Amino acid sequence: MRNDKFDNELFFTCSIIEYIGRLTKNKRAYIVNMLGAKGINFIYEFADVLHSENIDAVADEFIRDYSIINGTFDNVKECEEEGYRVPSFWDIGKVYMRLIMPLCDNEFNNDKLDILIEVYNSYIAECIDDYVIGFYFSSPECIYESYKAGEMLTV
Secondary structure, eight states, X not given: OOOOOOOHHHHHHHHHHHHHHHHHTOOHHHXXXXXHHHHHHHHHHTHHHXXXXXXXXXXXXXXXXXXXXXXXXXXXXXXXXXXXXOOOHHHHHHHHHHXXXXXXXXXXXXXXXXXXXXXXXXXXXXXXXXXTTTXXXXXXXXXXXXXXXXXXXXX
């Protein structure tokens, strides 16, 4: 299932979702649902421009434009308190990109943004976003197979 493709737009889209989630202390599904298909599509379509802007300014604009309020989900603080290394928002963006791309290749509905919304609203997002258990460190194949199986697998 090795997938050597890299989608810069998808990578940036997933990374900015992670960044906004961290800034506002919200689960990533909430961010995805607040942005909706329209907001996610905008990020994806203009990723080549947005990535060269100041990421704080980009995030602040989406937070304001989509009325994203602050929450209480702080997986970064929890990870730090446990003494673990916190993955960067780029690291997590890459994890999601590596999951979404093969799903697009192997699903009847291969619309990346539909699959992105589905993935972020699935149980796998809870697994990836729990930095203490370190599931995000698993191989892309393990994360993909876990998503397909409907449960977290170990390798």
